[in-house]
Amino acid sequence: MNTSCRNLALLCLFLPLAACSIVGGPRESPAIYAPETRISTDPAWPQASWGVVIAHPGDARLMDGQRIAVSPVPGELQVYRAALWARSPSEMVDDVVQRTLEDSGRIATVARQGSGISASYRLLLDVRTFKSDYAGSATPSAVIEVNAKLLHQEDQILVGSRTFRQAQPASGTDVAQVADAFSQGLGTLGHDIAGWTLQTGQAHQQQAHRGAP
Structure with a gap:
């Protein structure tokens, strides 16, 4: 496919963010995508007797809505036409981290903020990037970037802070193929954040016990 045809095809797939508020014209019924994430744990993770509550900043970012963001060229952000996430990116990230921690069997308690459950630590997850990114390639990658902060x-006290990034190549340009790439990227991200949380919290616990009189 030559460059002109490829650009025309991309225009048919994407909708500029500025057009999201336009009223009138034919409406398409959107396809709803809910990535099915495979949970992966590690038996080498430490056993924790403490618990954690998962939270995220109150200010929602542009890419934390249900529209599926795509960057066809560097510096330009659009959304896929007639395609929505079933849940917001922050909800998907919170869910995969919680499920990974729960399925690991390595932590006493894990819950969401607002659940009424108290815990020794709070895991603050800030979803900075959640988009399909072409980055000059013929097919996009699912790019997810999350900053994690663990507070006692x-x-x-801020026990630890780390930024996690996943760029999972999609098998094609269709939105369904992009959603599948997000599913894979979320699984890896959940594994990495869960493992870091357990290791960082456990290191803080051991340090606190060594310093106790």
Whole structure:
């Protein structure tokens, strides 16, 4: 496919963000995508007797809505036509991290903020990037970037902070293929954040016990 044909095909797939508020014209019934994430744990993770509550910043970012963001060229952000996420990116990230921690069997308690369950630590997850990115290639990658902060609840000490990034190549340009790439990327991201949380929290616990009189 030559460059002109490829650009025309991309225009048919994408909708500029500025057009999201336009009223009138024919409406397409959107396809709803709910990535099915495979949970992966590691038996080498430490056993924790403490618990964690998962939270995220109150200010929603542009890419935390249900429209599926795509960057066809560097510096330009659009959305796929007639395609939506079933849940927001922050909800998907929270869910995969919680499920990974629960399925690991390595932590006493894991819950979401607002559940009424108290825990020793709070895991703050800030979804910075959640988009399909062509980055000059013929097919896009599912790019997810999340900053994780682990805070000790009792004294509000920041125990650790780390930014996690996944770029999972899609098998094609169809939105369904892009959604599948997000599913794979979320699984890897959940594994990495869960493992880091257990290791960082456990290291803090051991340090606190060594310093106790």
